[in-house]
Amino acid sequence: MRKQSEQQDLSRMNFYGPNLGYMIEMYDLYLEDPTFVDEELRTYFKKHGAPGSVNGGSAESRSSEVKIEGTDYGKVIAAIQLADSIRTYGHLAADINPLNDREKDTNRIELTSYNLSKEDLEKIPDNVLIQKSVPEVTNGYEAIQYLKKMYTKTVAFEYSHVHNQEEKAWLKNYIESGILDVSIDEEKKKTLLNRLIQVEGFENFVHKTFVGQKRFSIEGLDTMVPLLDEIIQSAVQKGAESVNIGMAHRGRLNVLAHVLEKPYEMIFAEFQHSPIKDLIPSEGSIGITYGWTGDVKYHLGADRNLKDSAKTRITLANNPSHLEVISPIVAGYTRAAQENRSRAGYPELLAESSLAIMIHGDAAFPGQGVVAETLNMSQLRGYHNGGSIHIIANNMIGFTTESFDSRSTKYASDTAKGFEVPIVHVNADDAEACLAVAVMALEYRSKFGKDFVIDLIGYRRFGHNEMDEPMVTNPKMYTIITKHDNVRKLYEKKLVDNGTLSADEASDLRDSNQKMLQKAYDTVPKTERDPDSNMNPPEGVINSKLDVTTSVEMNRLQKMNEDLLTWPDGFNAFKKLEKILKRREEPFTKEGKIDWAHAETLAFGAILQDGTPIRLSGQDSQRGTFAHRHLVLHDEKTGDELTPLHHIDGAEASFVVYNSPLTEAAVVGFEYGYNVISPETLVLWEAQFGDFANMSQVMFDQFVSSSRAKWGQKSGLVMLLPHGYEGQGPEHSSARLERFLSLAAENNWTVANLTSSAQYFHILRRQAAILKREEVRPLVIMTPKSLLRHPLASRKVDEFTEGTFQPLIEHDVYGQNQERVERLVFSSGKIGIDLIERASKEADNDWLHLIRIEEIYPFPMDAVKEIIERYPYLKEIKWVQEEPKNMGAWTFVEPLLNKLVPRGVEIEYIGRRRRSSPSEGDPIVHKKEQNRILTKSVTK
Numbered sequence: 001m002r003k004q005s006e007q008q009d010l011s012r013m014n015f016y017g018p019n020l021g022y023m024i025e026m027y028d029l030y031l032e033d034p035t036f037v038d039e040e041l042r043t044y045f046k047k048h049g050a051p052g053s054v055n056g057g058s059a060e061s062r063s064s065e066v067k068i069e070g071t072d073y074g075k076v077i078a079a080i081q082l083a084d085s086i087r088t089y090g091h092l093a094a095d096i097n098p099l100n101d102r103e104k105d106t107n108r109i110e111l112t113s114y115n116l117s118k119e120d121l122e123k124i125p126d127n128v129l130i131q132k133s134v135p136e137v138t139n140g141y142e143a144i145q146y147l148k149k150m151y152t153k154t155v156a157f158e159y160s161h162v163h164n165q166e167e168k169a170w171l172k173n174y175i176e177s178g179i180l181d182v183s184i185d186e187e188k189k190k191t192l193l194n195r196l197i198q199v200e201g202f203e204n205f206v207h208k209t210f211v212g213q214k215r216f217s218i219e220g221l222d223t224m225v226p227l228l229d230e231i232i233q234s235a236v237q238k239g240a241e242s243v244n245i246g247m248a249h250r251g252r253l254n255v256l257a258h259v260l261e262k263p264y265e266m267i268f269a270e271f272q273h274s275p276i277k278d279l280i281p282s283e284g285s286i287g288i289t290y291g292w293t294g295d296v297k298y299h300l301g302a303d304r305n306l307k308d309s310a311k312t313r314i315t316l317a318n319n320p321s322h323l324e325v326i327s328p329i330v331a332g333y334t335r336a337a338q339e340n341r342s343r344a345g346y347p348e349l350l351a352e353s354s355l356a357i358m359i360h361g362d363a364a365f366p367g368q369g370v371v372a373e374t375l376n377m378s379q380l381r382g383y384h385n386g387g388s389i390h391i392i393a394n395n396m397i398g399f400t401t402e403s404f405d406s407r408s409t410k411y412a413s414d415t416a417k418g419f420e421v422p423i424v425h426v427n428a429d430d431a432e433a434c435l436a437v438a439v440m441a442l443e444y445r446s447k448f449g450k451d452f453v454i455d456l457i458g459y460r461r462f463g464h465n466e467m468d469e470p471m472v473t474n475p476k477m478y479t480i481i482t483k484h485d486n487v488r489k490l491y492e493k494k495l496v497d498n499g500t501l502s503a504d505e506a507s508d509l510r511d512s513n514q515k516m517l518q519k520a521y522d523t524v525p526k527t528e529r530d531p532d533s534n535m536n537p538p539e540g541v542i543n544s545k546l547d548v549t550t551s552v553e554m555n556r557l558q559k560m561n562e563d564l565l566t567w568p569d570g571f572n573a574f575k576k577l578e579k580i581l582k583r584r585e586e587p588f589t590k591e592g593k594i595d596w597a598h599a600e601t602l603a604f605g606a607i608l609q610d611g612t613p614i615r616l617s618g619q620d621s622q623r624g625t626f627a628h629r630h631l632v633l634h635d636e637k638t639g640d641e642l643t644p645l646h647h648i649d650g651a652e653a654s655f656v657v658y659n660s661p662l663t664e665a666a667v668v669g670f671e672y673g674y675n676v677i678s679p680e681t682l683v684l685w686e687a688q689f690g691d692f693a694n695m696s697q698v699m700f701d702q703f704v705s706s707s708r709a710k711w712g713q714k715s716g717l718v719m720l721l722p723h724g725y726e727g728q729g730p731e732h733s734s735a736r737l738e739r740f741l742s743l744a745a746e747n748n749w750t751v752a753n754l755t756s757s758a759q760y761f762h763i764l765r766r767q768a769a770i771l772k773r774e775e776v777r778p779l780v781i782m783t784p785k786s787l788l789r790h791p792l793a794s795r796k797v798d799e800f801t802e803g804t805f806q807p808l809i810e811h812d813v814y815g816q817n818q819e820r821v822e823r824l825v826f827s828s829g830k831i832g833i834d835l836i837e838r839a840s841k842e843a844d845n846d847w848l849h850l851i852r853i854e855e856i857y858p859f860p861m862d863a864v865k866e867i868i869e870r871y872p873y874l875k876e877i878k879w880v881q882e883e884p885k886n887m888g889a890w891t892f893v894e895p896l897l898n899k900l901v902p903r904g905v906e907i908e909y910i911g912r913r914r915r916s917s918p919s920e921g922d923p924i925v926h927k928k929e930q931n932r933i934l935t936k937s938v939t940k
Contacts, residue, residue, distance in 0.1 A: 027073075076128065078114040079121055079140055083129040083147055085109055087172065088160045090151025091425055096457050098429040099396075099480050109148060132176045150175055154427035155437060161417040167448055171422055174443070180436040189500050192431055194509050195226045195258070196488040201513040202257055202264070209521065210271045212467055216298055218251030219461035221393050222487045223434040225251075227456065228259050228357065230438035231389055232314065235355040236306060238446055242313045242337045246330035247359035248323040249298045250393050250460075252316075260302045260316050262286060264520035270297040274525045291712040293535050295320075301711065317673075318711040320702040324368040327358045328666040329703065331374060332673025334385040341613035341681060344651040345643075351386025351449055359391045362412035363398025373666035375419040378451050382617055382658030383670055387445035390416070390453045394428075395460035400473040413455040421451045428458030431491045461486070537709070537746045544747055544775035550765035552606045554801045558588045560605045563648040567633070574636045581630060593794035596784065597628040599757035602800065603764040604631075604655065605648050607682060612768045613653040617660045617671060618686030618720070625688050625722065628788045631657045664695035668719075672703050675717045679776070682768045683717050690721035690735020690782065691918070697739070704778050705743040716776045718767060723753070723782035724830035725882040725930065727923030734883060734918035737856075740780045741892040744857040751857040753782040753829035753889075755792075758799035759806065759854055766805050782829055792833050807860035808853050810867070811836055815849030821871045825937055826864075826897070827880040828853040828889055835880065838934040848938060856889050865900050876906045880937045882930070884915035910937050 029036040030045045037045070085108045092105035107113055111121070124140030127133075130147065137146050151157060159171045174180075184192070199222045206215055218224060232243050247255065256262040263286075269275070286304040301318035317333065319326040337354035339347035358374075365371055377383040392413055398406050409415075413423045422444060424437045434456065441452040459481050463470040470478045492506050536542070561584060567573065573581075586592030594602070604614055619625070622632040633642045645655045660667045668685055675683040687693045693700070700719075707713040721735035740751050754760050760781070767779050787793040813836075815821050825848065827835055832852035839845055851867060853860065868874065877897060881888040890909055897907055911933055912919075920926045 072120075075116065075120045076124055078116050079124050079129060079144070082109070082111065082114045082116060082144060085114075086144070086147045086151050087157075090148070091156035091158055094152040094156035094425065095154050096156050096425045096427045097396075098427050098457065099459055099477070099484060101477065101480055109152070111144070130176055132173055134176075134178065147176070150178070150180075154430040154433045155180060156425040158411075158413075158417070158423040158425070162420045162422055164420070164448075167422075167444075167450075170447060171444070174440060180433070180440065182436075184432060184435065186500050189432075189495055192226055192435070193488070193491055193495055193501075193506065194513075195229065196222055196431060196491055197509050197513050198258055199225045199254055200486060200488045201510065201517060202254055205514070205517045205521075206253070206267075206271070207466065209268075213271055214296075214298065214465040214467065215253055216249035216251070216465055217462060218254040219486065220395055220459035220481070221251060221428050221456060223428045223431050223458070224359070224391065224393060224456060225254060225258050226431060227391065227434045227438050227454070228255065230435045231355075231357060231442060232259070232306070234439055234442040236312050238442065239352045240355050241311050242315065242334075242354045243357065244330045244333040244337070244354065245314070245316045245357045245359065246319060246326035247316070247393075248319060248326075248361055248364065249321075250361060250395070251359075252298045252319075256300070256302055256316060260286065260304050260314060261307075262302050262304075264517060265523050267297070268521050268524045272524065272527050274527055291707075291709045292537050293709045295710045299710075318707065318713060320710075322698050322702055323361060323364045324370050325665070325669055325698050325702065327360070327371060327374040328377065328669035329673035329676075330356045330358055331377065331383065331385055331388060332670035332675075333677045334388070335383065335670070336674040336677035336681075338385060339654070339678070341654040341678065342652075343654060344608070344648075345646045345654060346656060347613070347654040352446070354385070355445075356385055356388040357391065358388055359393055361398065362392050362394035362396060362403070363401065363406045365390075365392050365412050366407040366409060366415050367398070370665050370669070372415055372418070373661075373663045374670075375416060375421065375451065376661055376663065377666055377670065378419065380658075380661060382656070382660065383667075384449070387448070387450045387452065389441050389445065390421075390451060392453065392455045394455055394457045396457070397460055397474065397477065399464040400468075400470070402474060402477070411455060413453050416451070416453045419451070421453050423453045423455060425455040425457055428456050429487050429490055431487055459484070538774075540774035541708070541747050544777075546750075546766055546770060546775055548766050548769040548804075550762040550769070550804045551802050552602075552765075552800060554797065556606070556609075557602060557797065557800060560602060560609070560648050561585070561588060564601060564605065564644045566647075567642060567644070568647075571633075571640075571642055572635045572637045573633055577630060577633070587797050591796075593791070593796055594757050594761075594800065595628075595794045596757045596760060596788045597624065597630070599761040599795070599800070600629070600764065601631065601645070603761045604645055605651070606765065607768040608645065608648065608651040608653050608655055610768070611652040612771065613678070613681040614655045614684070615671070615674065615681055616657040616684040616686065617667060618684075619660055619662060619688040619692075621686050622657050622659050625686075626785055626788055664692055665699060668693075668696035668699040669703070672699060672715060672717055675715050676713060679714060679716065679771055682764075682771065684720060685717065686720040686783075687722065687735070689732045690723040691731045691733070693719070693721055693735060700740070700743065705740075705748055708748065708777075709746060714776055715778050716767060716771045718764075718779045718781065720781050720783045722785050724785050724787065725919055725926065726786050727920070727926035727930075729921045730918045734887065735782050736887070736918075737782055737883065737889055738887045738891065741857060741889060744892075747777060747858060749778040749780055749857070750855060751780045751782075752855045754784070754854055755787065755809065755829060755832050755852050756795050756799075757793060758795040758803070759809075761800055762803070762805035784830055787830055787833060790833060792836060805854075807855040808851055808863050811850035811852070814839065814845045815871075817846050818871055819873060820846045821849050822847045822873060822875045823849070823878060824867065824871070824874065824876075825850050825878045825880055826853060826893070827851075827937075828856055829882075831880060831882045831933075834930070834934055835937055839938040842938060845938070847940070850938075853889075853893070856892065859893065859896050861896065861900070864897070868900055868902065868905075874902065874905050876908060877901060878908050878910050878937055880933065881909075881911040882933070883918065884912040885909055886914040887918060 026037050026041055027045055034042050089108040093109055118141050121141035121144055122139045126137045126139055126143040129140055129143040134146055137143050157175055162168050203217045203219050235243055257267060286302055299320055301316045303313055303315040306312040306314055317326050317330050334354045334356035338350050341347045394412055396403055416423055426433050426437050437454055441454055444452050495501055496503050584598050587594045623630055671683050671685045704717055723735035725733045744751055752763060770776050835850055879890055881890055901907055
């Protein structure tokens with residue numbers, strides 16, 4: 001049986017819309033044969049009779065209520081279906097295309113399609129079809145006309161894919177209330193026109209002044225700028241202290257000039273390669289992002305304080321040519337800005353304090369998978385940010401490819417439907433409508449904390465860039481465009497015609513704007529004949545020293561370890577896991593050692609006690625892919641979570657570890673963005689297996705490795721990449737060490753391949769210590785799999801309470817007799833431990849010395865040189881690696897070793913031959929090959 005509240009809902013089902021239609025259908029079946037409907041409906045119909053009452057109520061009271069007099073219930077059902085069809089398919093008949101070069105589909109919203117006439121509809125009360133009271137609507141026919149007006153104008157809506165009934169009802173009521181049609185006042189109309197004049201004037205001035213130069217103009221989507229203005233203003237009114245924008249090239253210079261208020265002088269100087277030092281505004285007004293190698297002007301970002309709100313900062317993120325990859329980064333910016341990390345436990349999240357705006361191309365939104373990845377993350381607990389506003393800058397073409405060749409869907413926005421994101425299509429030629437949907441988007445976000453898509457449909461006035469001739473590839477479209485007035489002309493004519501301002505006043509606004517642009521241009525110094533070609537990094541980057549104290553006192557470590565193993569009363573840990581974790585007492589009470597995961601937990605605890613927040617994410621990172629970490633425990637009876645690091649004594653910062661979605665590109669981008677905005681936080685991303693980092697290669701290439709050189713944007717992001725050959729096949733062996741080394745230059749990051757838990761402890765502590773220093777850089781760590789619990793990789797407590805990170809480690813069992821050593825064997829990572837185990841089986845080893853390079857970049861040249869010079873009778877140096885010869889570290893270290901080797905000493909590579917695939921797929925073949933490498937390395 002239904003609950004009482006559900007029975008009450010049933011009693012109201014005949015009130016409105018499709019519920020009435022359903023009840024009528026069921027009543028017809030009931031009259032034919034009561035057994036055709038379920039028992040509850042039979043009881044209802046027996047008590048209440050026909051569902052003809054507008055207001056419901058008991059059979060006794062219906063005589064005094066409004067009835068649908070003399071109406072064929074089939075017509076009522078048809079009318080309800082028509083009304084719902086208008087809501088669902090009205091967008092197909094809407095005036096949302098400024099070029100009007102597509103046929104509209106009106107069939108689904110015509111009366112004749114439902115066998116209805118005006119007279120039929122006039123017999124139906126209006127509130128059967130619309131719930132919102134509208135003064136000009138008094139019957140069903142007027143209700144249908146009103147719905148057509150609301151759903152088929154220059155703004156159209158798609159929300160039938162939204163499953164949540166509260167959201168759907170809110171969207172319907174907002175649309176049908178007429179709020180979007182409320183006219184703005186005359187002063188705002190003039191301000192809007194002036195903004196359009198500024199947008200158009202800037203593009204025209206640049207087009208004529210810098211002939212043939214790329215600018216990726218906004219023309220055809222001019223209303224994007226006032227749309228952004230309105231979104232930002234609405235966000236500030238709701239308490240936003242930061243607004244983060246991500247966008248590709250199209251219209252970027254105009255957004256920089258007008259939304260970010262980058263001075264015209266600076267933009268013009270960049271066009272003509274003029275010196276700009278004297279043009280940089282005073283500190284605090286606008287920040288322009290330059291590195292030492294720089295970037296093209298339409299990739300650069302900026303940030304500024306909003307004039308009318310001193311506490312609100314607007315940021316346009318730097319973005320390379322990989323278009324949509326900026327979306328998860330901006331999402332990360334925004335989440336970081338919303339969090340208060342100054343307390344132990346989970347950070348406090350204030351969603352209204354920061355807003356993300358993501359501007360997409362119409363070809364890129366459905367075409368690039370990172371968009372769907374970012375949308376998927378939007379409601380996950382580790383990644384949501386209160387809802388992002390998505391604007392599709394829809395010019396109905398991608399370079400030369402028209403929509404019918406670039407997507408398989410009706411609209412560019414259809415990707416968002418799979419994530420139940422409401423979509424509003426708006427004609428970019430209707431400037432006032434653009435402002436109205438901006439407010440709607442912010443209201444929805446504020447109410448439900450979810451994403452919202454504005455499909456801004458316009459066109460592209462010129463080619464993809466200003467050197468293209470679009471008539472070559474798209475003659476039909478561009479024949480229409482060349483004859484089409486721009487939005488400034490259309491809106492100016494509208495205001496002049498309705499008397500808001502005179503033609504002379506409009507002309508004066510244009511002239512004034514033109515004079516301002518000319519004045520700015522005249523201020524710019526002449527082009528430099530010999531521009532500075534010195535692109536060296538700052539001194540603090542070139543000569544950075546990472547000498548910091550990373551050891552932790554014994555009593556502090558021991559107390560922390562006790563806190564980590566003391567759980568609240570009533571918490572029921574999984575017994576097998578509890579037994580495993582309790583072994584972590586042994587390093588402090590017996591002769592036990594600290595393994596990899598234990599060392600990591602202790603490092604995190606000490607970092608939190610030092611006041612540095614920590615954020616770790618990755619697929620299965622809470623437990624650890626290899627069941628080693630267990631930073632989050634689960635009560636075996638209730639499933640409740642416990643994070644022991646939230647309960648250590650003296651922790652003064654937040655700690656979170658999130659299991660990420662099965663996404664690498666978007667998650668790495670998010671974590672990078674989060675780290676940029678929260679540089680005081682130790683942010684770590686872990687790949688499930690190192691090779692999975694392939695899927696986020698664009699993030700490493702375009703952001704993590706090069707952002708500081710291009711844009712001066714610092715990052716201390718840590719990447720944990722499980723790496724090591726254990727016979728598990730290509731994708732579970734290599735983290736592609738060679739790729740990170742190929743990107744290594746100018747001290748841009750640290751690349752480490754570690755072999756001990758103590759080394760891992762110290763390098764994490766070191767990274768946390770430099771986060772706010774000039775020396776900060778990303779950290780790439782090849783982390784182990786089989787070494788996670790290996791006795792030779794585990795270390796005693798004294799290596800944590802003393803010492804620091806070592807760029808290389810010498811195996812002190814061999815090489816003591818300097819006059820006997822003939823061979824130096826260098827390696828990095830897991831194979832270094834394998835070499836120790838293999839060499840220990842040989843009786844005579846005093847001619848051999850084993851060295852493990854723990855930090856491959858920056859390469860420890862001085863330390864290696866000192867070792868080589870130590871042995872006067874050295875004959876050969878071997879570099880040993882598991883990876884094929886064209887992979888791993890060999891191609892990176894060979895030229896460096898050649899600089900150091902004495903004359904007559906041979907350098908030889910030992911490892912797998914050059915391969916196209918990283919490793920064997922058969923574990924037996926793997927063992928055979930591994931044994932060959934090890935034997936050759938440690939035997940004469």
